Amino acid sequence: MTTTKVIKNENSFGDRLRTLRGDLSLMEFSKKIGVTQSSYHNWERGLKEPSYSVIKPICKICNCSPLWLLGIEEKTAAITKGIDLNHKIDLLKKNATEASTCINRLLKDIQKLEGAL
Numbered sequence: 001m002t003t004t005k006v007i008k009n010e011n012s013f014g015d016r017l018r019t020l021r022g023d024l025s026l027m028e029f030s031k032k033i034g035v036t037q038s039s040y041h042n043w044e045r046g047l048k049e050p051s052y053s054v055i056k057p058i059c060k061i062c063n064c065s066p067l068w069l070l071g072i073e074e075k076t077a078a079i080t081k082g083i084d085l086n087h088k089i090d091l092l093k094k095n096a097t098e099a100s101t102c103i104n105r106l107l108k109d110i111q112k113l114e115g116a117l
Contacts, residue, residue, distance in 0.1 A: 011071055012046055012071070013043065013046070013049060013069070013070070013071060014043060014044040014045055014046045016068065016069050016071065017040070017043055017044050017058075017069075018044055020058070020062045020064060020069075021044075026040060026041055026044075032061060033054075033057065033058050033061055033062075034057065035050070035054060055069060055070070
């Protein structure tokens with residue numbers, strides 16, 4: 001029987017992928033980057049590595065530096081900006097939803113006032 005030993009290194013390719021995945025499930029993230037769940041799972045566990053043709057789209061989709069993803073340089077401004085940008089987009093979506101709710105309330109109030117005249 002053969003066993004596979006996975007050596008955990010906080011700077012491993014798999015750890016960097018895990019950082020990019022954030023709160024998404026394996027299935028959600030693998031769909032997002034366009035690979036099978038099995039392939040992604042093997043990369044994150046350090047059992048296999050993706051080809052260059054896959055790394056480039058991952059970096060583009062996740063807005064990160066390929067040099068950071070490959071462990072050539074430390075966490076870069078590019079990934080920090082990507083995470084910050086995603087956070088800002090989430091906040092904008094939330095604010096847009098809240099603004100829409102407020103506008104709808106105002107419109108209803110205006111209609112009530114017009115009906116009372």
